[in-house]
Structures are given as structure tokens and as C-alpha cells.
Amino acid sequence: MKAESAIKNLKAESTELEQSSFGLSALSFPLRIGFDGKRAANNLTGLGNYSRSLIMTLSGQFPDNQYFVYSSKVKSAKQIDSFFEKDNITLKLPKDGAFLWRTLNILKDLGRDQVQVFHGLSHEIPFAIQHTKIKSIVTIHDLIFLRFPEYYQFIDRKLYEWKSKSACKRADKIIAISEKTKADIVEFYGTDPDKIEVIYQSCDDSFKNALPQQSLKRIKLTYNLPDKYILNVGTIEKRKNLKVIIQALKNVDEEYKLVVIGKQTSYFKEVEKEMEKLGLSNRVIFLKNIPFADLPGIYQMASLFVYPSFYEGFGIPVIEALYSGTPVIAATGSCLEEAGGPYSIYISPTDVSSLSYQINHVLSNPSLQKEMKEKGLEFVQKFNSPNVTQQLMDCYKNVLS
Known part of the structure; x- marks a missing residue:
């Protein structure tokens, strides 16, 4: 019931979000870019390193923009602490409680921060973001859980599939990290190939x-x-x-x-x-x-x-x-x-x-x-x-x- 109520409230507020926070024209500069910061703010390997490296290089190469990293919590560690010391990278924690924040209530914060584009760095974006004027991009790293389901618990596999398939459907653009991943998205989800852009990853400098x-x-x-x-x-x-x-x-x-x-x-x-x-x-x-x-x-x-x-x-x-x-x-x-x-x-x-x-x-x-x-x-x-x-x-x- 609590989740249903949150969804109803969010839909009721979507018109307000559109009318209040986006007086900026879509292409106004500098840009205000939001990121799903779950990994960047908490993981010390793998997708955490990928997320921090991506945001750090953006902030250095395009320093006039503002980069907002949204996470329900943050881990204290040297490489995470130093990441948030950059002047144009801002950690954003929940204002209205963490329950369903990453999937629903985060949209309120995106609106307050006048974010123009939100990048889900790992297979998911907020529910109902498509009902706002915030443009959304999702990165799909792989669909191994579908290609090799035997390596995953049933419940994990279904959750990964639901999140990633939903994100691919709702996002304005999909980034695949390889041509192989792009082919898998097209094969498993029936996605239009033109909606998918292959942008390879780099590694830490x-x-x-x-x-x-x-x-x-x-x-x-x-x-x-x-x-x-x-x-x-x-x-x-x-x-x-x-x-x-x-x-x-x-x-x-x-x-x-x-x-x-x-x-x-x-x-x-x-x-x-x-x-x-x-x-x-x-x-x-x-x-x-x-x-x-x-x-x-x-x-x-x-x-x-x-x-x-x-x-x-x-x-x-x-x-x-x-x-x-x-x-x-x-x-x-x-x-x-x-x-x-x-x-x-x-x-x-x-x-x-x-x-x-x-x-x-x-x-x-x-x-x-x-x-x-x-x-x-x-x-x-x-x-x-x-x-x-x-x-x-x-x-x-x-x-x-």
C-alpha cells in the first residue's frame, strides 16, 4: 500500500515538476547532469570505479557543467571522499527519506536541482522519469543474466531483467558498452537498434x-x-x-x-x-x-x-x-x-x-x-x-x- 501511495503521489506531482523546475531551455549551458550514484558513492571496485572515473573525467574535461550524484547513502573511503572534493561534483542524499527514493522520490530532488539529463549508470533509471521533462539515458553493461541464467539466483535474474528491460523501454537513449551488448539488447528486448549508442569504457588513468x-x-x-x-x-x-x-x-x-x-x-x-x-x-x-x-x-x-x-x-x-x-x-x-x-x-x-x-x-x-x-x-x-x-x-x- 505504501508503494502504491508513493506512485500515485508521484504521478500527481509530475505536472508540477514539468512546470516549476524547467524554466531553463533544454540546451541551456552550463548543463546540469544527474547520475545514479549508488555505485559511485559506495562501491570500491568494478562499477564503483567505472562510475567515479566516468564522472571525474566529465567534470575535468567539461568543468563548467554541474554534476549531481544521487545516492541513498555514502561509504567513507579515501577514493570516494576525494571524488566528492571536486567543486563541480555534488553528492545528493535523500531529503524525504530513503524508502523508494532511487526508483520514485528521487524525481523531486532532480526537479529541485533543475537537472536536465539523468544518467542511470547501471541498468536502471527512476520510475516515471518519462513523465517529466528530464531526459534520461541508461547504460547497459551486459545481459549475462539472460545469456547465462545458470550463473544467477532465480529472484536476482528476474529482478535484473525487470529493471533493465523497463529502463530500456523508458529511457530516451541507451548506451551499450560494446557492440556485443548492443546486439544482446536488440535480441532479448526487441529494442530498436537506432535507440542504442555504443560508447566503450575507458579505465582509470x-x-x-x-x-x-x-x-x-x-x-x-x-x-x-x-x-x-x-x-x-x-x-x-x-x-x-x-x-x-x-x-x-x-x-x-x-x-x-x-x-x-x-x-x-x-x-x-x-x-x-x-x-x-x-x-x-x-x-x-x-x-x-x-x-x-x-x-x-x-x-x-x-x-x-x-x-x-x-x-x-x-x-x-x-x-x-x-x-x-x-x-x-x-x-x-x-x-x-x-x-x-x-x-x-x-x-x-x-x-x-x-x-x-x-x-x-x-x-x-x-x-x-x-x-x-x-x-x-x-x-x-x-x-x-x-x-x-x-x-x-x-x-x-x-x-x-
Whole structure:
């Protein structure tokens, strides 16, 4: 009953929102842009890093605009605190209580703040935003929960599907982070392809600069990193397919160890069993809770980055590796070729022998490593922040025109 009442009140107020808060013409400058800040204000990895990086680069490249980040709560952490220290980035917390705020009552705050365009950074936008003059954009990262439903709990899958499908229907524009994700939106939701714009992601700028030797030495000592190692970064879950790297490692030169960085899930037990069966427990190093500032150095010291995920929306770790000057081997079957480009190597995610062969081939061939590093770094410039940021700003202006 409480939810129904909130919906009725919101619909009753939609006319008032339209008439009161939007005396600005749609294309007045500077722009006032709102963002769903749930991840930016609370998550220290993944979509949190993506959200903060996107907003930060916008605020730096287009400093005259105002950027409002809406979240029902905020986590105290160095990287989040420093994010909100920017003069043109403002944290907005609920004025009228947190109940249903992100889905309904947030529209009151958007109206008060005279927001012209709202960007849902992760699969959802406020309910009934289409009944206001606020233009809306939603970013869809992937539809893996539909492509591989076995990886998700039933209730989670249905909730993700409802939110994302509804957002795609109601938003003025959809941003897909890869051509593969765009194709999935068209296939699963029947969305008009013309409503979808592909804007690739960049990664944090810290990956784009070589760290000084002193910093690398400190990082190596801090985490007791071996002289030669293969790197894998990502949640340790079945879809990420770490077990195939373990199986391939058996036939890789013993002087190379495997360093794995990522949150452990129940799948970790399968990985442990495989390591024990193959006698590889002493060749695999698991790192957890790595400070974000140290991550670029761990990439830069790796001999090779391996990412055999069954399915991704884009694959940020791949471009982090390329920017770090680290050769990449990734999997076919989703969008990783879009992220890794033509000078990375791709294998079937189930082909252990092919993965072993390609790892050995790269590690034993210095000239190939050099080419993969140089050509990979050249390719990945297409994802540079200024390019992506300009595309985003053009998207905002287009929906307002």
C-alpha cells in the first residue's frame, strides 16, 4: 500500500515538476547532469570505479557543467571522499527519506536541482522519469543474466531483467558498452537498434602511466610477488573461468607462477580442488583487498595477462592490461576481441591445450611479446578517456536537442 501511495503521489506531482523546475531551455549551458550514484558513492571496485572515473573525467574535461550524484547513502573511503572534493561534483542524499527514493522520490530532488539529463549508470533509471521533462539515458553493461541464467539466483535474474528491460523501454537513449551488448539488447528486448549508442569504457588513468621503479619495487615486496608471473584479475566465479588457467598452468614453464586478484565466491573451492589435484598449490598466489593505487603496478610487472571468461559485457581488465604494456590472452565467445583488439590472442574458453600452447608461445618469444605490447598499446588508445568523454557529452547534448 505504501508503494502504491508513493506512485500515485508521484504521478500527481509530475505536472508540477514539468512546470516549476524547467524554466531553463533544454540546451541551456552550463548543463546540469544527474547520475545514479549508488555505485559511485559506495562501491570500491568494478562499477564503483567505472562510475567515479566516468564522472571525474566529465567534470575535468567539461568543468563548467554541474554534476549531481544521487545516492541513498555514502561509504567513507579515501577514493570516494576525494571524488566528492571536486567543486563541480555534488553528492545528493535523500531529503524525504530513503524508502523508494532511487526508483520514485528521487524525481523531486532532480526537479529541485533543475537537472536536465539523468544518467542511470547501471541498468536502471527512476520510475516515471518519462513523465517529466528530464531526459534520461541508461547504460547497459551486459545481459549475462539472460545469456547465462545458470550463473544467477532465480529472484536476482528476474529482478535484473525487470529493471533493465523497463529502463530500456523508458529511457530516451541507451548506451551499450560494446557492440556485443548492443546486439544482446536488440535480441532479448526487441529494442530498436537506432535507440542504442555504443560508447566503450575507458579505465582509470592510473593504468596509463608507467610507475617509477621505486614504486614497483615497493609493490613487489609488499605482496611478495615472484620475478615472473601470469596475472588474472576478476571475481573468482564460474563465469570468469579461472579453473581453465589452473589446468593450463600444469603445462607451462615452472618458473612462471600465477597471480590471481579477485573476490572469492563458492567457485573458489572448485579451483582449490583442481590446484590440489594437479599439484599446483605452490604456483598460485591469491591476493585480496589490494589498494586500487597498487593495482597498476601489479599489472605492469606481469609477464602476461590471461582472461578466459566465458562471457563479458566489455572486459575492463583487458584494457587495463594493454595500457600497462602487458600482453593479453583472452577468450572468444563474447566481446573480448572488441576490448583486446587484433594483436591480442584469443582461445576457446574450454580449450585447455590451446591455452597452454599460447601461453608458452608468448612467454618464450620476446619478439612476439614486444609486438603485442606495442601494437596493443596503440590499439587501446581508442578507449582513451578524452575520446569516450566527448562521446558521452555529445550523447547528453543530442538527447536534449
